[in-house]
Every structure is written in C-alpha cells, then in structure tokens.
Amino acid sequence: xxxxxxxxxxxxxxxxxxxxxxxxxxxxxxxxxxxxxxxxxxxxxxxxxxxxxxxxxxxxxxxxxxxxxxxxxxxxxxxxxxxxxxxxxxxxxxxxxxxxxxxxxxxxxxxxxxxxxxxxxxxxxxxxxxxxxxxxxxxxxxxxxxxxxxxxxxxxxxxxxxxxxxxxxxxxxxxxxxxxxxxxxxxxxxxxxxxxxxxxxxxxxxxxxxxxxxxxxxxxxxxxxxx
Numbered sequence: 001x002x003x004x005x006x007x008x009x010x011x012x013x014x015x016x017x018x019x020x021x022x023x024x025x026x027x028x029x030x031x032x033x034x035x036x037x038x039x040x041x042x043x044x045x046x047x048x049x050x051x052x053x054x055x056x057x058x059x060x061x062x063x064x065x066x067x068x069x070x071x072x073x074x075x076x077x078x079x080x081x082x083x084x085x086x087x088x089x090x091x092x093x094x095x096x097x098x099x100x101x102x103x104x105x106x107x108x109x110x111x112x113x114x115x116x117x118x119x120x121x122x123x124x125x126x127x128x129x130x131x132x133x134x135x136x137x138x139x140x141x142x143x144x145x146x147x148x149x150x151x152x153x154x155x156x157x158x159x160x161x162x163x164x165x166x167x168x169x170x171x172x173x174x175x176x177x178x179x180x181x182x183x184x185x186x187x188x189x190x191x192x193x194x195x196x197x198x199x200x201x202x203x204x205x206x207x208x209x210x211x212x213x214x215x216x217x218x219x220x221x222x223x224x225x226x227x
Contacts, residue, residue, distance in 0.1 A: 013081060028210050052073055118146070
C-alpha cells in the first residue's frame with residue numbers, strides 16, 4: 001500500500017512546474033499566502049514552521065517576506081526539490097525530512113505554524129496536531145487549509161478535481177481523511193488554541209480560478225491563536 005509520503009515522492013520535479021501535475025497548488029498559492037500574511041500582519045523577523053512543506057511553495061513566500069522559515073516534510077524527494085529551488089532563488093530556508101513528532105523533540109518554538117493542504121493526508125490527526133501545536137509560542141498563530149468532509153467535497157475534490165479534470169493526480173486524496181471544521185476546532189481547543197476565522201476557498205469554473213469565499217463546504221482555510 002502506497003503511503004501519502006510515497007505519493008509525494010513520485011512527483012519529484014513536478015513541485016515547481018506551474019503547468020505540471022501540481023498546477024492547482026500554483027493557482028492557490030498566491031491566494032492562500034495573501035490571506036495568511038494579512039492575518040499575520042508583520043512577517044519580517046517572525047519564526048515560521050511550514051509543516052508538510054512539500055516543494056516549498058508557501059515556505060518561499062514567507063521567506064521572501066523576511067521570516068525565518070523552517071520546512072519539514074516526510075518526503076525526501078520533496079525536501080530535495082524545495083532545497084534546490086530555494087538555493088536557486090537565493091533564499092535561506094531550513095528544510096528537514098521529518099515529522100512534527102521528531103521536530104518537537106528539539107523543543108523549538110515558532111511564532112507561526114502553517115499546515116496547508118496537509119491535514120487531509122494525516123492518519124492520526126489528534127496526535128499530529130498535539131505535536132505540531134506544542135511548538136507554537138503562546139500568542140502564536142496557526143494557519144491551516146484543508147478539505148471538508150462533506151458529500152459535496154467528495155464529489156468535487158475527488159471525482160471532479162481528480163478523475164474528471166485532472167486538477168490533482170488521481171489518488172491524491174482519501175475521503176476518509178477529510179476534516180470537518182467542527183472536528184478541527186475541537187482538536188485545536190484541546191491543545192489550547194482558539195480558532196479565530198474560517199473561510200472557504202472556492203473554485204470558479206468560468207474564470208478558472210480560486211477565490212476566498214464564505215462557502216466552506218469543500219476547501220476551507222483559516223487561522224487560530226494559541227492562548
């Protein structure tokens with residue numbers, strides 16, 4: 001059985017190809033970074049941890065804004081692609097192969113932690129968030145983006161996006177791992193983190209672009225703060 005990390009290993013150099021298999025990530029990246037950066041305010045000098053950073057699309061945006069960025073991912077191939085691209089762009093980002101559990105042992109803490117398009121790939125979400133949020137400073141911000149567990153999401157994110165339109169490679173997502181906002185909110189609360197905002201990220205098939213909306217029935221994103 002192929003694990004999610006192995007799926008991402010197979011994508012190799014696709015991470016930085018805006019017309020490749022991961023083109024939808026390139027479409028949403030400016031949108032999600034603009035949302036996160038507005039919520040964060042001043043990013044210059046902030047410490048940022050990008051969990052499940054993949055090829056580094058979001059990590060590079062935070063680094064360009066002046067943040068000290070650490071990126072972790074279970075895929076060595078993704079980390080290699082991220083490191084290579086950051087080097088070519090002249091950006092200093094601390095990339096590591098690993099999980100929140102392994103990094104938490106180092107007792108580092110961060111001003112901002114990002115989990116974008118990651119939570120829907122996690123087996124034990126409770127344990128994952130416990131380790132992740134243990135590294136967030138009091139008053140720090142947690143940014144997230146994931147897929148709701150609804151029938152509409154099953155149809156649009158799986159059948160339409162993967163099977164019909166090929167917006168992401170087939171088999172990327174598993175409906176059983178999709179996350180209801182109410183579940184996420186409770187897990188955040190369990191770790192002393194309060195959800196501050198929840199927004200939808202909707203796809204406009206006529207304009208072929210994503211936009212921030214109030215419809216959270218498929219993709220959603222938001223932020224929370226640690227008490």
